[in-house]
Amino acid sequence: MHGYELRKELTAKLGAIRAAISYGSLYPTLRRLQAAGWIVEAAETPATAEEVPALTSRRGRVVYKITAEGKERFAELIAQAGPETYDDTGFGVHFAFFARTDQATRLRILEGRRRKIEERREGLRDVLGRAAERLDAYTLELQRHGLDACEREVRWLEELIANERSGRAPTVPPTGTAGGRREDNSPSPPGESREERP
Amino acid sequence: MHGYELRKELTAKLGAIRAAISYGSLYPTLRRLQAAGWIVEAAETPATAEEVPALTSRRGRVVYKITAEGKERFAELIAQAGPETYDDTGFGVHFAFFARTDQATRLRILEGRRRKIEERREGLRDVLGRAAERLDAYTLELQRHGLDACEREVRWLEELIANERSGRAPTVPPTGTAGGRREDNSPSPPGESREERP
DNA sequence: GTGCGATGTATCGGTCCGATACATCGAGGC
DNA sequence: GCCTCGATGTATCGGACCGATACATCGCAC
Numbered sequence: 001m002h003g004y005e006l007r008k009e010l011t012a013k014l015g016a017i018r019a020a021i022s023y024g025s026l027y028p029t030l031r032r033l034q035a036a037g038w039i040v041e042a043a044e045t046p047a048t049a050e051e052v053p054a055l056t057s058r059r060g061r062v063v064y065k066i067t068a069e070g071k072e073r074f075a076e077l078i079a080q081a082g083p084e085t086y087d088d089t090g091f092g093v094h095f096a097f098f099a100r101t102d103q104a105t106r107l108r109i110l111e112g113r114r115r116k117i118e119e120r121r122e123g124l125r126d127v128l129g130r131a132a133e134r135l136d137a138y139t140l141e142l143q144r145h146g147l148d149a150c151e152r153e154v155r156w157l158e159e160l161i162a163n164e165r166s167g168r169a170p171t172v173p174p175t176g177t178a179g180g181r182r183e184d185n186s187p188s189p190p191g192e193s194r195e196e197r198p
Numbered sequence: 199m200h201g202y203e204l205r206k207e208l209t210a211k212l213g214a215i216r217a218a219i220s221y222g223s224l225y226p227t228l229r230r231l232q233a234a235g236w237i238v239e240a241a242e243t244p245a246t247a248e249e250v251p252a253l254t255s256r257r258g259r260v261v262y263k264i265t266a267e268g269k270e271r272f273a274e275l276i277a278q279a280g281p282e283t284y285d286d287t288g289f290g291v292h293f294a295f296f297a298r299t300d301q302a303t304r305l306r307i308l309e310g311r312r313r314k315i316e317e318r319r320e321g322l323r324d325v326l327g328r329a330a331e332r333l334d335a336y337t338l339e340l341q342r343h344g345l346d347a348c349e350r351e352v353r354w355l356e357e358l359i360a361n362e363r364s365g366r367a368p369t370v371p372p373t374g375t376a377g378g379r380r381e382d383n384s385p386s387p388p389g390e391s392r393e394e395r396p
Numbered sequence: 397g398t399g400c401g402a403t404g405t406a407t408c409g410g411t412c413c414g415a416t417a418c419a420t421c422g423a424g425g426c
Numbered sequence: 427g428c429c430t431c432g433a434t435g436t437a438t439c440g441g442a443c444c445g446a447t448a449c450a451t452c453g454c455a456c
Contacts, residue, residue: 004405015344016343023406024443098336120213138296141358142293143213145214152350200436220414221413221438223412225436226438403452403453405449406447409444409446412442412444413442415439419435425428425430
């Protein structure tokens with residue numbers, strides 16, 4: 001893909017957890033990835049060969065393609081979990097690419113996230129319990145709302161974990177689930193709804 | 199307060215919406231505020247005058263105090279709303295200081311936030327409707343979870359707006375609401391909270 | 397035929413974070 | 427009595443990211 005397209009794809013895929021990637025972040029990142037050899041510039045074939053060089057310094061759209069090494073590195077990245085894997089954005093990114101990794105990784109990350117949210121929940125309960133009379137009604141309402149969100153997310157995660165253990169696809173799209181699937185290293189992958197864009 | 203204390207206070211007050219302020223942000227900000235004249239260094243009185251100068255370059259805790267101009271600027275800041283007022287963090291900060299501003303401002307901000315969340319909600323519905331078959335089951339589940347959070351927040355905001363219009367304190371701690379309060383410029387401030395564990 | 401919004405690449409200044417350094421102090425273990 | 431460890435406290439530095447902006451092309455509606 002080229003940058004603009006990539007941005008749109010990611011915005012659709014990650015829209016639930018974060019705003020669009022900024023250009024100030026996108027283009028430098030693409031160059032970094034290229035410098036590392038994880039993507040290569042795959043110059044778009046001009047419609048007719050002779051019509052392109054006319055324009056002065058027009059950059060034109062730059063199409064990138066992931067390399068074998070890049071794929072390898074990507075697989076490593078989504079499978080390995082550091083502390084930032086469990087914060088809101090980090091977890092969202094990992095989760096959005098769950099279909100590309102194996103069940104053990106998915107379970108590990110879901111459980112790590114649950115632990116993190118449980119900690120946040122306890123912190124909020126603490127504040128609501130101990131500091132309640134020091135805080136005004138609006139601040140308290142904010143904490144309550146946050147606490148509610150935590151409890152809700154823990155339940156959501158627990159459902160996902162249970163589904164994962166039972167080998168089923170994520171929760172409950174009441175659609176008829178499609179597709180037997182085979183995979184190289186993972187025992188029981190979830191149904192991929194469709195897929196495969198390089 | 200001094201920096202460390204301020205950080206703890208803010209962490210408790212804003213814990214529901216964001217992580218602790220980093221030191222790399224806190225101390226430069228304090229200096230910026232001081233340079234602008236909005237806070238002043240109010241050197242902590244040493245326990246006994248002669249015992250302090252002994253230590254070599256020890257900075258000791260630096261206590262700051264807000265100035266009259268700082269208070270004025272703060273009141274302006276929480277009352278004025280830009281685009282960033284309605285994103286997650288910005289809204290949380292405004293909301294956490296709602297008790298310091300007037301009802302008209304509170305309503306304006308609550309409604310702006312609602313509009314923003316409704317837009318996000320529509321975006322997610324769009325993706326779930328149009329791009330559903332292009333995305334894998336996990337990504338879809340992420341969108342669904344995000345959509346659910348949006349719907350929930352809109353309901354929460356609507357409750358708050360209704361309460362605000364009726365002049366009552368924020369939502370529903372089933373406590374007997376306490377406190378007659380007077381205030382300089384605001385028509386009907388909310389009761390300052392009593393304690394409460396749900 | 398012209399303006400305007402979508403498409404597309406790119407940079408720059410500023411802000412914030414994470415890691416780290418350094419110093420003091422009280423509590424607890426041995 | 428000594429020593430380590432965690433909490434308290436101020437501070438900086440490099441790097442990542444955002445928001446604004448610039449500039450160019452293309453298709454379409456009016």
